Amino acid sequence: MSLNDAHDTLKKFSALAHGFPVSYALTYLEVAHDEGLSITTLAERTDMPLSTISRVVAALSDVKKYDLLTVKIAKDEKRRKIIGLTKHGKDFLKTL
Numbered sequence: 001m002s003l004n005d006a007h008d009t010l011k012k013f014s015a016l017a018h019g020f021p022v023s024y025a026l027t028y029l030e031v032a033h034d035e036g037l038s039i040t041t042l043a044e045r046t047d048m049p050l051s052t053i054s055r056v057v058a059a060l061s062d063v064k065k066y067d068l069l070t071v072k073i074a075k076d077e078k079r080r081k082i083i084g085l086t087k088h089g090k091d092f093l094k095t096l
Contacts, residue, residue, distance in 0.1 A: 027056045035084045
């Protein structure tokens, strides 16, 4: 990715909300890269504490706020949450 590409990508995140946190962008991009991650795996990949990543995912999945991520309970293990992209999240990815 060139510096111009990175700059353009950050501008698009900033257009979602002024001051869009880098941790939110990192989380969104990690899920976009590999949908179906668990919260635990996402925390490991982003090097964020589990409590932080849970709050970030909640904010990114909030329909009133960003509506970029979905959170579903795993069919095989009721305590595990699976993270994916919403339609809006997939549409936003196309703009990047």
